[in-house]
Amino acid sequence: TPLYTHTHMLHNGKVSRRNIERFETVFGATNAMYETHGHLLVIINSMVVDGAADHDLQKDVKQHIMQAVEHRARKADLKVLLFTHIPLHKPAGQCSDAPIIKRNSRGHVVEQTMLSPETSTFLLQSLQPAVVFSGHDHEGCQYVHEGDVPEFTIRSMMGDFSGHSAFFTSYPHGDHTIRQCPFVTMT
Secondary structure (H helix, E strand, O other), rough: OOHHHHOHHOOOHHHHHHHHHHHHHHHHHOEEEEEEEEEEEEEEEOOOOOOOHHHHHHHHHHHHHHHHHHHHHOOOOOOHHHHHHHOOOOOOOOOOOOOEEOOOOOOOOEEEOOOOHHHHHHHHHHHOEEEEEEOOOOOEEEEOOOOOOEEEOOOOOOHHHEEEEEEEEEEEOOEEEEEEOOOOOOO
């Protein structure tokens, strides 16, 4: 998924249809939805949702989100696991990155540390995720959103940050565990 990637060609100001297609050839769809074992896994291309130079990419992700909302409405018993690269909005001081969105003169996002408050609220209210997974903030953090929705921002896989990955386990009765695993030791 695009959750853990950190590639220069997919930073907000450089996202293009061509770069997305190259990325998807290697890593898979940037917008995807999978239903499995009582869960609905929703992956969104958060790099373009708040204002991309390519309006078609932004339209694609918004249509995908609406399809996920409709799927969730038809199957309310499914637990939604939401995956984004850019974390949901949270107050400053909750993670190492403060909430920042920088736009160019045309209003396109060129840099952001978190999704906008509006996008974040919409995703939380419409998808009602049981858990949110995100990346982007290299230090990683854990935060509980309104409605007791935990968000796990996974620490960077880069060696400078101990090369973290994470294992998530969801149990049929509703509980879940997450284990973050460093696999690089810098000396």
